[in-house]
Amino acid sequence: MPGRNFLFIPGPTTIPRRIQNAMSVEQEDMRAMDLPEFTKPLYEDMKKIMRNKDGRVFIFPSSGTGGWESSIQNTLNPGDKVLASRIGQFSHLYIDCAERLGMEVIKVEEEWGKGVPVEKFAEILANDKNHEIKAVFATHNETATGVVSDLKGVRDALDACNHPAMYHVDSVSGLASIEFDMDAWGIDITVSGSQKGLMLPTGLGIVGASKKALEINKEIQGCPRCFFSWEDQIMANDNGFFPYTPPMNLLRGLRESLNMINEEGLENVWARQNRMATAVRKAIEAWGMTTVATEPKFQSDTVSAVRVPEGFDGNEVARHAYKYYNLALSISLADIAGQAFRIGHMGDMNELMVLIPINGAEMAMKDLGYPIELGSGVAAAQEYLRNTKTDRLA
Amino acid sequence: MPGRNFLFIPGPTTIPRRIQNAMSVEQEDMRAMDLPEFTKPLYEDMKKIMRNKDGRVFIFPSSGTGGWESSIQNTLNPGDKVLASRIGQFSHLYIDCAERLGMEVIKVEEEWGKGVPVEKFAEILANDKNHEIKAVFATHNETATGVVSDLKGVRDALDACNHPAMYHVDSVSGLASIEFDMDAWGIDITVSGSQKGLMLPTGLGIVGASKKALEINKEIQGCPRCFFSWEDQIMANDNGFFPYTPPMNLLRGLRESLNMINEEGLENVWARQNRMATAVRKAIEAWGMTTVATEPKFQSDTVSAVRVPEGFDGNEVARHAYKYYNLALSISLADIAGQAFRIGHMGDMNELMVLIPINGAEMAMKDLGYPIELGSGVAAAQEYLRNTKTDRLA
Amino acid sequence: MPGRNFLFIPGPTTIPRRIQNAMSVEQEDMRAMDLPEFTKPLYEDMKKIMRNKDGRVFIFPSSGTGGWESSIQNTLNPGDKVLASRIGQFSHLYIDCAERLGMEVIKVEEEWGKGVPVEKFAEILANDKNHEIKAVFATHNETATGVVSDLKGVRDALDACNHPAMYHVDSVSGLASIEFDMDAWGIDITVSGSQKGLMLPTGLGIVGASKKALEINKEIQGCPRCFFSWEDQIMANDNGFFPYTPPMNLLRGLRESLNMINEEGLENVWARQNRMATAVRKAIEAWGMTTVATEPKFQSDTVSAVRVPEGFDGNEVARHAYKYYNLALSISLADIAGQAFRIGHMGDMNELMVLIPINGAEMAMKDLGYPIELGSGVAAAQEYLRNTKTDRLA
């Protein structure tokens, strides 16, 4: 069928041509004597995106799930207590990963649509007088519900009771898109991936480790591991190399991704993503609908989960849009399956791009009998985008 | 600046990935002994797109302008009389080309917004008792005004008075997009290019010649020529080769283009282009505006020239859309400069793609104070597209 | 510096343009409803390359090292006894991986340059009356020494004493290049990767599991695991999907790789690789040198480790070739560090390609004072290739 597919799922995201071309290189020798001239600045710049001045970054050929596994294996011993909350399908799986690797997870249930429950965390931490909790897990941006969490709040909760637990954050769908600062917020672990804000294909699990996390890694045994071991990476990375064959074309792409982010400015990227997200939220509002995120402060700037009216199946919107309009939206999963559909709007995005899923979702919903007016969401988003426009050529 | 440019000018058009990849090959020996296995079917299939069963097709590394030059040089002698009409900037330049090559052109002026004046042509031809007119020129699709002409009507005019003149057609922006049939309509020359309905980069001038045109070419001296000579092409093409180095990567792309068109079916392509164009026209109507084409029968299925209200400069819409929304629309030229802006909607196009320039033009016009309602054009196009949708996966 | 790099390390290998283009696609929705039409045949065809009729194949975004980890975690319990031999750096690391995951490895030392010690294995297995050994590990092709092992011999050793141990094979640098047959040789686990005979970028760890291995997986607890878990893959793969975001562009590339192998014929691929390897061995012989492989039966068809004369540092050849001739050869590692340099000749390879590293190594050795004659290795390889040539166009 003619015409292109439009991908508006919350990752993978559309790869800009610059990055596609940067990856379109011949294979290369991963032990070339001049490779460190490339790898060392790459790792340094990757740290800057995390605002992780004194720590390290590890890059594994894998995915965000592999990043979770690595971060747990290298900083926690089997049987360690971990505090986490279940606020959506991906925080659910993060907990599942920890449990399968042998951790004892204190699971705090929270309504899907809200962020990490900072006050409940504060209470539990304050009560953990013996500091049995070794790590607190938080999901920066819950991809399944389109919810952003108060990461600084969790830090404050730890500080309030002087709790020494490590602070682990999943920022797979937040990094390079939504404000994030390991140093300012005292984050010890950041887990991310290549196929979201970094605008790359899937294939990299990226882990940021604070100085504290690195020290703990040295002191403890951790879980049995080989592929995701930090020790092997540290030994090889320090020389600019890798413990096993690295996916060089993804690393070349990552270089260009970081170039693009640096050219735009990380804070400008955050601001642009907020502008794109706001346009989508204007459309949702115009449709007379809401996000799964229950309050504005929880609304994610990278993905919007659109709650559908009673009696409708949100997942049918995604399926219909794909079949009839070649538009990839995302379904809703698990506890909220069918209650919403999701629009991803992170990465390389501008005004006319973000209007595409609004156009398409509107048509799909109308086809399926939703009580909405064609063009209404579009007009609201257009109005907002017009009012915040800038001259690209100025 | 992040996010992609959207190109909705009436050529070049967006190149589908399949074609991009087909062109992404190593350079090759244009005299390789097995090359004819590639070139011979390519030329045959190109003829089919023109519905030119008994003639030939010539492919020059050049552009549509080069195609004009070749078709004139090889079939007309300097001083020959040619009948043509001036219905827009490109038919104007077609005439200019003929005059510069020494032809005596009988120019029929016609309102820009109308097609080739069939009745005036009929009258002139009927009066040309001595058959001094050697060729009639018609522009299938006038890119400057978004007007399609009645090509069969011109044929009928020739037949009505048994006039032996050749029938030359410029179908640069019509071929592979709008119904076209050299055999059925007795067309002797078709001039086209690569960067429109064929979805390729600019770089090929393509000329179809009927059996009659080929015979005339053999009989006459024609204009002085070398690069655009048919004789050299015929001699080399018959063996599957070329008289000088051909742009092999464009030919590899053309192969994939023809594959795509054949897979979809040429008549299905025409129908799809009509559907895309209708969506745009629904939007224009909803804005309370009109096309430069003065009647529905003149409205082109590949490009719409949107006539702007009195007091507005249509070209400012194109400039504004480019500056603020990274959208490339086209300005209006020459006799109608400023009276319109143009939206190209040919080539690899689907529902959400064709909505993009409608979204963007709407925003640009609103920014510039046009009396339109945001979302109105979009809604009208959406409604039409919804009502004519099909299941891609069925 | 102008001119291209030539990559002749034993993986990654040069990616053919067809595969490069197959991967050059837009990102896609890994949950698209029509994705199983792509994934299911892909997995089936991948099984055929392994000749694994009744088992499964698992594809992880990782590397061969990840494949080792997955195969061990899912089929063995911590503390299980494993029989393995140390015949080069990669079999050394394979053992290391097993030990770090908690296995008790019976390590058989063998001279580097020989294959898996079949007779010693036979003896150990015969003496293991209680069947405490749960798995035998063999390296099909030891990349560090350029040695191929007698995989059928190991099977025979197991059969001779009716030993029920699983048979694990690392065929990272052998698969799709050298004869291999899970079914015929009773292999239970095959570990491979994307960047060798499959001609893809690094990024996939591929694990073949026999029916028996899958049954053991169901019965046992195995090691703590999440990312490399078979259970999650089985549940998702059965529906044509994945437990976490897959690297779709690599899978699209794998599809094209399998297409290419099937078009050529797997046995023809093996024969071609043997021909390429023989050409390299002819050159080595003409230089008056030998391979690290101590006997012809051990000589690998994918990589040749060239043993350098006493008093020379083989690794300097690789460094020199890279600096002066933009040729990537491989150094020798660990126990044989400096005693050899390695030439990779697997993957997409033809006559003139395989001559390149011979030309370059010859120049580098001459520069470094080796007692060789320029052109001697080249001539020997040319002679062999000439005598075994075929008409590509016939």
Place this chain on the structure above:
Amino acid sequence: MPGRNFLFIPGPTTIPRRIQNAMSVEQEDMRAMDLPEFTKPLYEDMKKIMRNKDGRVFIFPSSGTGGWESSIQNTLNPGDKVLASRIGQFSHLYIDCAERLGMEVIKVEEEWGKGVPVEKFAEILANDKNHEIKAVFATHNETATGVVSDLKGVRDALDACNHPAMYHVDSVSGLASIEFDMDAWGIDITVSGSQKGLMLPTGLGIVGASKKALEINKEIQGCPRCFFSWEDQIMANDNGFFPYTPPMNLLRGLRESLNMINEEGLENVWARQNRMATAVRKAIEAWGMTTVATEPKFQSDTVSAVRVPEGFDGNEVARHAYKYYNLALSISLADIAGQAFRIGHMGDMNELMVLIPINGAEMAMKDLGYPIELGSGVAAAQEYLRNTKTDRLA
């Protein structure tokens, strides 16, 4: 068939990846308001490659043949006298082009294998007291014979008798490869193309015009023309635009080509091409053979025509190499058909690349019974390249 084709014809040449990627961009609006920021420096830099300070450069979507046509049409009137020599197939065609466009060509026959006959030209010019000769044509590098001409000598011949004729040069296969200087050598017209030293696909005819040529163009009528008219280009180019749709992706590629040449340094490019050519000539000598070029001063640095011994058909070498070794060499044409085969060695070339056709030609000749020793040409080229090597990483 597996493995890549090696292209060693005298154009098109292998496109470096940097240029391939630079052309791998979305189509763009050729009337974009910010396009002049790209085009103006591009034209300026193209002039520098020609060392054409005060003139202009014209870039046509066509080929070198189109460049010939444009240069003649715009600077000469039909019937004008032109002095030219026939030293190979391409100078033959250059003359043919001039004659077909109506020029009266004074053809000086010269042995194929020698350059432009400077002394005969000097004599004819000296005798042309009335200055009836309007232009002298010289072929910088005759691609068919592998011969470079003494361009400065022709200038001296003109100056010696104060002859005001224009000086036209075909440098299709010389530009950006062999020393060339319009300003120093008083050249008025340079015709070139994209697919040789500029390392681009075929598709651009490039014409350099001196200030004098531009003045003549303004004064004279010239030949009938439209597509190749300078006037239209000048008017549009002065604003950074084009008179008809330009092949933007080739222009983006040209930008990268000029970047690469400038990074290396034009004189360094010349020196490198000479080094590559010398390696080929060392091989030819070692085979006991000669070039078609009769003297060292005539030997081209971009293409070597290898004269085959009596009784052999050189063209069979090219055909055989293609069939059996996937190597594209060139046949010999016209007056010397069968007497030679040609090796192109211009463009993006390094040591191991230039050795490839030597390896392959050697095998093909041996297969065909030539009295040569395998490895002999290779060894001679290796020896020369070794002795002139430099450290790439220094």
